[in-house]
Amino acid sequence: MKSEELSVRIRLKAWDMAYKAKASHMGGNFSMADAISVLYTDVVKIDPKNPDADDRDRVVLSKGHCCAVMYALLAQKGFFPEEELEHFGEDGSMLSCHISKKVPGVELSSGSLGHGAAVAAGMALNGKLNDKNYKVYAICGDGECDEGSIWEMVMFAGQHKLDNFTVIIDANKMQAMGDTKDIIDLQPISEKWRLFGWTAIDVNGHNHDELRAAFNASHEGKPKVIVSNTIKGHGVSFMENSLWWHYQIPFNEYYPKAIEELNAELERIGGNL
Amino acid sequence: MRDHVISELVELVKKDSHIYLICGDLGYVVLDKFKEAAPNNFLNSGIAEQNMTALAAGLAMEGNTVFTYSIGNFPTLRCIEQIRNDVCYHHANVKILAVGGGFVYGNQGVTHHATEDIAVMRALPTMRVYVPGDAYEAMECLKEAYEIPGPAYIRLARNKEQNFHEDGAVIDINKIQAYSKQGSEVNILTTGSILCEGIKLQKLLEDQGISTGIYSVPRVKPIDEDGIKDLAKSCKLLVTMEEHQIEGGLGGAVAEVLSSIKEQHAVLYRSGLNNMFSDTTGSQDYLRNYYNISADTLLPIIKEELGR
Numbered sequence: 024m025k026s027e028e029l030s031v032r033i034r035l036k037a038w039d040m041a042y043k044a045k046a047s048h049m050g051g052n053f054s055m056a057d058a059i060s061v062l063y064t065d066v067v068k069i070d071p072k073n074p075d076a077d078d079r080d081r082v083v084l085s086k087g088h089c090c091a092v093m094y095a096l097l098a099q100k101g102f103f104p105e106e107e108l109e110h111f112g113e114d115g116s117m118l119s120c121h122i123s124k125k126v127p128g129v130e131l132s133s134g135s136l137g138h139g140a141a142v143a144a145g146m147a148l149n150g151k152l153n154d155k156n157y158k159v160y161a162i163c164g165d166g167e168c169d170e171g172s173i174w175e176m177v178m179f180a181g182q183h184k185l186d187n188f189t190v191i192i193d194a195n196k197m198q199a200m201g202d203t204k205d206i207i208d209l210q211p212i213s214e215k216w217r218l219f220g221w222t223a224i225d226v227n228g229h230n231h232d233e234l235r236a237a238f239n240a241s242h243e244g245k246p247k248v249i250v251s252n253t254i255k256g257h258g259v260s261f262m263e264n265s266l267w268w269h270y271q272i273p274f275n276e277y278y279p280k281a282i283e284e285l286n287a288e289l290e291r292i293g294g295n296l
Numbered sequence: 297m298r299d300h301v302i303s304e305l306v307e308l309v310k311k312d313s314h315i316y317l318i319c320g321d322l323g324y325v326v327l328d329k330f331k332e333a334a335p336n337n338f339l340n341s342g343i344a345e346q347n348m349t350a351l352a353a354g355l356a357m358e359g360n361t362v363f364t365y366s367i368g369n370f371p372t373l374r375c376i377e378q379i380r381n382d383v384c385y386h387h388a389n390v391k392i393l394a395v396g397g398g399f400v401y402g403n404q405g406v407t408h409h410a411t412e413d414i415a416v417m418r419a420l421p422t423m424r425v426y427v428p429g430d431a432y433e434a435m436e437c438l439k440e441a442y443e444i445p446g447p448a449y450i451r452l453a454r455n456k457e458q459n460f461h462e463d464g465a466v467i468d469i470n471k472i473q474a475y476s477k478q479g480s481e482v483n484i485l486t487t488g489s490i491l492c493e494g495i496k497l498q499k500l501l502e503d504q505g506i507s508t509g510i511y512s513v514p515r516v517k518p519i520d521e522d523g524i525k526d527l528a529k530s531c532k533l534l535v536t537m538e539e540h541q542i543e544g545g546l547g548g549a550v551a552e553v554l555s556s557i558k559e560q561h562a563v564l565y566r567s568g569l570n571n572m573f574s575d576t577t578g579s580q581d582y583l584r585n586y587y588n589i590s591a592d593t594l595l596p597i598i599k600e601e602l603g604r
Binding site: 124131132133134135137138141142143144145146147148149150152153171172175176178179 | 316336339341342344346347350351352353354355356357358359360377378381382385386
């Protein structure tokens with residue numbers, strides 16, 4: 024399955040999971056769906072049947088509230104049975120509504136912002152210190168970059184030239200209480216990371232060719248940040264750029280309407296319904 | 297105590313190349329011995345304790361044993377959520393080494409007094425908490441923390457404490473450490489370098505005809521429940537001494553143990569800071585006296601507790 028189709032399918036699945044579990048955070052899930060679809064389809068080397076192999080690439084979701092699309096993706100890739108997704112958020116399920124290490128393929132439980140990327144940097148540091156070939160990827164939000172711990176990590180990874188490490192910033196320009204530009208304006212964020220010694224690449228985070236090119240771009244001697252410029256809620260008209268859909272759980276007429284739109288997109292790109 | 301522990305760590309890294317030491321830009325000269333012995337296993341995170349701890353968790357998840365190092369509150373309270381989520385929840389093999397526990401930094405002021413760290417670290421699931429009383433206890437604490445996988449906190453004092461053991465002494469830190477015979481009236485439990493004051497207090501009480509025992513508690517979590525219960529059931533008064541708040545530290549831990557004893561048992565007197573900051577300027581000794589955690593200041597208090 025190509026990344027384009029995967030990105031729509033995991034949105035559809037996540038939407039369904041959230042509807043059933045009465046879960047929120049769909050806007051941020053949908054904004055990052057394209058980047059993780061490209062990452063897992065065309066970039067990382069991880070064997071779903073052996074997710075703890077020493078030489079696997081490591082992926083850490085630092086914005087842990089956006090776990091629904093990640094769970095859907097991991098199930099689709101065969102890390103665990105897709106039926107399990109039906110139990111998202113249920114009593115006793117391994118699929119909690121912030122990402123859990125209990126799930127095969129998940130490296131780190133996260134949910135408090137500003138943690139995952141720094142732990143991922145530690146994994147990358149181990150790779151450099153011990154001549155390992157694996158690569159490490161972390162996915163952060165742009166709002167998450169308000170956390171001081173992110174900048175502690177940015178300084179360290181730049182200083183130590185962790186060129187086996189890539190951070191993807193899902194820059195959807197919104198955070199819990201409004202637009203990032205009105206709360207803590209970090210733009211131009213790529214420039215800031217570049218000044219700390221990173222290779223920084225800005226892309227349209229919904230354009231898979233641009234994402235692939237950014238993942239493939241060389242960054243010898245430097246860690247890499249891909250600022251994935253996205254639209255919160257991308258793929259569903261009424262969710263796009265809507266702060267309400269940071270909190271809102273799928274309900275009433277919105278539930279079938281999103282499915283209709285996503286199915287139309289699937290048809291447009293030639294995926295099987 | 298500090299230099300003994302660093303020397304012991306140097307011995308460990310010579311045998312195990314998967315040990316790393318990350319400091320938060322503190323330990324000038326002190327850590328040189330380690331840096332020289334294992335330059336590739338030493339890192340300075342910069343003055344960035346959250347990142348130091350998260351990096352340590354990531355390194356540990358890759359199969360390493362990682363020690364973080366800084367002063368008192370910095371590698372503990374400053375990065376408490378990284379310790380909780382990244383280290384403890386993931387059972388990462390990270391050992392926090394803090395120097396300057398309690399009032400060690402004396403007149404440097406409240407920011408440099410670690411007086412809530414034991415309580416906070418004790419509350420974290422899976423965390424082991426070591427507060428050795430002298431250099432020999434400290435080396436045993438380090439060895440155990442290294443050998444048992446998972447998170448540990450080792451709270452050290454500094455370098456000029458008195459030692460109460462001979463070289464080669466065998467110490468079992470699973471047990472409270474007796475530094476006298478058991479007291480039939482009073483038994484004192486101390487944690488950390490306040491042990492020297494406990495030993496002095498025991499002698500003062502004995503001199504006044506009050507049968508008293510003195511014990512160090514080098515590992516506050518998990519604590520030697522049986523040893524404490526045995527003491528409590530065989531004397532009138534237990535006294536805890538610590539450079540720490542009386543809530544949640546050694547005093548709190550002992551109170552929790554006593555609460556489950558069904559038989560008649562000793563009353564507990566907890567010395568330490570009682571819901572206050574140690575914001576009087578002074579040396580460690582001055583502060584111990586000021587806050588009634590020294591032998592001389594505790595003597596009349598204990599006698600009053602006994603009705604003598």
